[in-house]
Amino acid sequence: MINKYTFGEPxxxxxxxxxxxxxxxxxxxxxxxxxxxxxxxxxxxxxxxxFGLGESIRGINKRGWVYESWCSDDPYHTEDKISLxxxxxxxxxxxxxxxxxFIDFPGRIRWDIGYTKTDELKITVSGTDADVYVITGxxxxxxxxxxxxLIGPSYVPPFWAFGFQQSRWxxxxxxxxxxxIAGYDAAQIPLDCVxxxxxxxxxxxxxxxxxxxxxxxxxxAAEKKKQGIRLIPIIDAGIREEDGYSVYEEGKRxxxxxxxxxxxxxxxxxxPGMCCFPDFLRADVxxxxxxxxxxxxxxxxxxxxxxxxxxxxxxxxxxxRRTLDLASQLKGQNLxxxxxxxxxxxxxGLSNSERDYASIFHHVNGRQxxxxxxxxxxxxxxTRAAGDFFEKEFGREKILMLSRASYIGAxxxxxxxxxxxxxxxxxxxxxxxxxxxxxxxxxxxxxxxLGGFNGNVSRDLLLRFLALGVFTPLMRCHSALGxxxxxxFAFEDPGDFRDVVxxxxxxxxxxxxxxxxxxxxxxxxxxxxxxDYPDDMIACECETQLMLGEECMIAPVFEQNASGRTVYLPExxxxxxxxxxxxxxxxLEKGFHYVRVALNEVPLLIKxxxxxxxxxxxxxxxxxxxxxxxxxx
Ligand code: GLC
Numbered sequence: 001m002i003n004k005y006t007f008g009e010p011x012x013x014x015x016x017x018x019x020x021x022x023x024x025x026x027x028x029x030x031x032x033x034x035x036x037x038x039x040x041x042x043x044x045x046x047x048x049x050x051f052g053l054g055e056s057i058r059g060i061n062k063r064g065w066v067y068e069s070w071c072s073d074d075p076y077h078t079e080d081k082i083s084l085x086x087x088x089x090x091x092x093x094x095x096x097x098x099x100x101x102f103i104d105f106p107g108r109i110r111w112d113i114g115y116t117k118t119d120e121l122k123i124t125v126s127g128t129d130a131d132v133y134v135i136t137g138x139x140x141x142x143x144x145x146x147x148x149x150l151i152g153p154s155y156v157p158p159f160w161a162f163g164f165q166q167s168r169w170x171x172x173x174x175x176x177x178x179x180x181i182a183g184y185d186a187a188q189i190p191l192d193c194v195x196x197x198x199x200x201x202x203x204x205x206x207x208x209x210x211x212x213x214x215x216x217x218x219x220x221a222a223e224k225k226k227q228g229i230r231l232i233p234i235i236d237a238g239i240r241e242e243d244g245y246s247v248y249e250e251g252k253r254x255x256x257x258x259x260x261x262x263x264x265x266x267x268x269x270x271x272p273g274m275c276c277f278p279d280f281l282r283a284d285v286x287x288x289x290x291x292x293x294x295x296x297x298x299x300x301x302x303x304x305x306x307x308x309x310x311x312x313x314x315x316x317x318x319x320x321r322r323t324l325d326l327a328s329q330l331k332g333q334n335l336x337x338x339x340x341x342x343x344x345x346x347x348x349g350l351s352n353s354e355r356d357y358a359s360i361f362h363h364v365n366g367r368q369x370x371x372x373x374x375x376x377x378x379x380x381x382x383t384r385a386a387g388d389f390f391e392k393e394f395g396r397e398k399i400l401m402l403s404r405a406s407y408i409g410a411x412x413x414x415x416x417x418x419x420x421x422x423x424x425x426x427x428x429x430x431x432x433x434x435x436x437x438x439x440x441x442x443x444x445x446x447x448x449x450l451g452g453f454n455g456n457v458s459r460d461l462l463l464r465f466l467a468l469g470v471f472t473p474l475m476r477c478h479s480a481l482g483x484x485x486x487x488x489f490a491f492e493d494p495g496d497f498r499d500v501v502x503x504x505x506x507x508x509x510x511x512x513x514x515x516x517x518x519x520x521x522x523x524x525x526x527x528x529x530x531x532d533y534p535d536d537m538i539a540c541e542c543e544t545q546l547m548l549g550e551e552c553m554i555a556p557v558f559e560q561n562a563s564g565r566t567v568y569l570p571e572x573x574x575x576x577x578x579x580x581x582x583x584x585x586x587x588l589e590k591g592f593h594y595v596r597v598a599l600n601e602v603p604l605l606i607k608x609x610x611x612x613x614x615x616x617x618x619x620x621x622x623x624x625x626x627x628x629x630x631x632x633x
Contacts, residue, residue, distance in 0.1 A: 233305075237307070
């Protein structure tokens with residue numbers, strides 16, 4: 001059952017598609033206080049588990065920490081953080097009763113989930129205008145299904161987007177891209193997509209291609225497509241200020257950029273240097289920006305990733321001026337503790353500063369809206385701009401769309417990647433823990449940068465990361481500028497990588513089917529074990545395994561130099577060890593088992609009475625023969 005409570009006059013985020021009439025506030029089920037903001041206080045039972053918050057740090061059970069919904073460009077996903085790139089304002093308190101809470105509010109929200117008081121959940125909304133949806137049901141899964149009905153159907157990518165994808169910041173030119181594809185083909189490792197990071201553009205200008213690096217881009221894209229490879233270019237939120245650049249000139253002339261308080265265009269530096277930022281909250285701006293993707297779809301491009309759309313601001317024009325003034329005032333002085341750290345902090349604080357965000361204004365339907373109140377839907381509306389254009393122009397399921405920033409609602413227009421993680425062992429598990437949360441909020445097509453984005457990966461870490469990625473709808477290896485090569489063929493014994501990626505291709509018919517069912521039924525692909533075994537205390541506390549679809553459970557190895565891992569089975573299951581075309585199965589009884597998993601193997605646990613179809617592997621998704629599968633059970 002869904003109850004909606006409206007406080008004040010909420011900003012229409014359009015996250016919700018199912019009409020629900022608001023109940024009277026006198027029936028609001030939680031203690032609530034309205035002053036500067038809305039504050040809800042909810043008592044938690046000792047055994048309650050709190051699921052949710054989608055793409056966020058820490059555990060599957062969110063208890064014991066404080067989180068903030070505030071889309072943040074932060075490349076250090078450490079335990080002490082409180083925000084990542086997304087604002088997924090949905091939690092589910094699961095215990096004797098099952099209660100989902102969705103706070104539809106596009107500004108900052110603080111979720112103190114037993115951090116200040118162990119058994120108290122305090123939600124602080126930084127404003128008094130919000131819709132609060134309270135959803136109850138028989139089971140956590142029921143609550144999620146109800147919620148998903150409320151927010152509408154998930155984005156479904158084209159079938160080929162289930163293939164393996166290789167990315168790097170950057171493959172700057174056609175020769176490099178060719179070398180990457182040739183490397184994969186020579187090692188006989190399946191591949192479907194190669195990503196183009198910012199260097200394909202001319203001076204980092206959206207919707208341009210540097211002709212020197214990619215001469216005859218449309219011909220080149222067509223040639224790659226003939227080889228079965230899609231090129232996936234990046235699009236950033238900031239538009240470079242440059243006379244003669246049509247996107248900038250048009251946006252400026254039409255008044256489509258975000259403003260300062262005095263009505264001038266807000267300016268900040270990102271990769272291209274000084275930029276303006278399209279006011280994606282406006283329908284006319286979305287339509288305009290969306291139609292600009294045509295420059296690339298006309299060249300045959302069928303997939304994009306929208307980046308830096310929190311929006312990330314390296315520095316604002318004003319902030320930089322102030323900081324440089326401070327530096328010149330201090331020049332020649334003896335910098336004591338206060339002065340030195342003041343200067344250092346001034347430079348460090350240039351990026352993504354609160355003061356800059358507070359100086360941005362949107363103009364929606366004749367109304368001026370301060371950015372702080374709507375920050376969390378900026379990136380989501382960039383995704384929507386693209387998604388609406390793609391759907392209108394090409395129909396559904398034709399274009400791959402990924403976004404870094406997101407808010408619930410954007411799950412209808414695209415998928416997400418989990419941003420700039422690290423080549424750290426702990427980030428295998430961090431990604432695993434985000435999956436059910438993201439799924440709850442409708443983001444089904446998602447996954448982490450496999451191998452880790454920042455830092456140098458080791459061979460074994462990449463293999464173990466990939467063995468998780470075998471199951472994530474988005475299976476993309478991506479790495480940052482300056483890191484060691486992270487392509488599968490770049491390591492010794494590429495055959496091990498082939499074995500793992502082939503398992504993905506063998507499982508694609510199953511994963512595709514599971515994905516489609518989850519999209520149709522408002523279900524999750526990945527569930528915490530607690531959803532399926534609520535009476536099993538060990539299962540409820542398990543944070544290193546996930547249920548996948550109706551049939552199985554995944555349990556990736558996540559530690560270095562480990563020849564396997566301990567797996568907990570809440571019931572009798574079959575252990576399948578998959579590697580290349582080989583499959584080894586073994587029945588295992590309920591309980592703990594140490595399972596040996598070599599670096600070229602992928603473990604999968606199959607429930608009793610269930611069977612998983614496997615097709616023959618192929619080098620491209622288009623070459624898969626999905627007709628006569630073999631079954632493992
Ligand atoms: C951001 C993105 C990353 C990309 C980089 C350069 O950090 O998250 O994926 O490679 O920008 O465009």
